[in-house]
Amino acid sequence: MSANSRLTIAAHALVWITLYQREGHEVATSDKIATSANTNPVVIRRLLGELRKAGFVESRRGVGAGWSMTRELKSITLLDVYEVVEPGPLFAMHRATPDQNCVVGYGIQPAMRGIYQDIEETLRCELARVTLEDVLREVLAAPR
Template sequence: MAANSRLTIAVHILTWLALAHRRGTELLTSDQVAASVNTNPVIIRRSLGDLRRAGLVTVRHGAGAGWSLARAPEEIVLLDVYDAVEREPLFGMHHTEPNLECPVGKGIRPALGDVYGRAELALRTELGRTSVADVLSETLLVN
């Protein structure tokens, strides 16, 4: 399966909000963000909704509406973003229950659950080491 791009889109949004804030622009509309990501504004609004529910961005309604970061970019790590936009575990279990009369079928799911848990923890720990501010710094190196 082609991996989804939700984390990429969300980090792109947050990085762009961080840069805009640094440049003195407090609010960005979903249209403005969509112009940088190069996709439809509804895609951006859906992602911003996830980020808002996670407390990472705030929205202002009415005329002159727009979005801004809810915390300093140094205080938002990619693990926060991952939790905001990803719902599925990394590895799926069997679609149908394995044969419980086979010793392997009976015991494999808890055994795999342990291994998968350790693997996800390693991934999460690494994602917790990079902030949106870090991504912004590295992004600007290319320019």
Template sequence: MGANSRLTIAAHALAWIGLNERMGGEVATSEQIANSVNTNPVVIRRLLGELREAGLVESRRGAGAGWRLTRTPESISLAEVYQAVEEGPLFALHPATPNQKCPVGHGIRSVLTPVYDGAEQALRAQLARTSVADVLRESIAVH
């Protein structure tokens, strides 16, 4: 099972849009963002569509088409980005009810549910402490 990179790509796209705006660009195209991410523009457009539904970006159509942030990079947390692009919980229980006659099968859900809930809360708290501006600033600092 591979790791999910949707949050990473979305954070990258938002940071790039923030940099573009800082440098005087009115909008960023999905092709420009895809070039930075090194992926297909269709991947970027799909994620930006989800970010638009969450109110984090807006798009302009027609001449001068592209994407821009709806708020400052400082006011967008990675927790909001995560909420916009990730479906469902971080971890899931069995899709079918385990064997209730088995001692492990009988208790596994009640044991793992609070562990998974705690991990999800910790993840969201960590993401809430980081803004798109932090990602942009620290990414540029690495260069």
């Protein structure tokens, strides 16, 4: 099972666009963002499309096409981004109902559901504490 990188890539894109704009550029292309993230521009466009619907970015078509921020990084938490790009639960139950005649099959989902709810609440609280401005500050402070 592999880890999901959607939150990381979305945060990367938003921080990158902001830094690029702070350097005096009006818009950022998905190709440039994708180069920084070392991923396909289609991945960036899809994520930014979701973030556009949520009001974090806007896009321009035609000559001078690209993406720009509509909100300041200090007003966006990692939880805000997480809720856009990861709308489902963090953990899932079995795809098919376990054997209800088995003691473990009968009790596993209720047991795990409570544990997962606690974990997700902790995750949400931690993500809410960190703004994308905090992330940018950490990025710029990282040793090279």
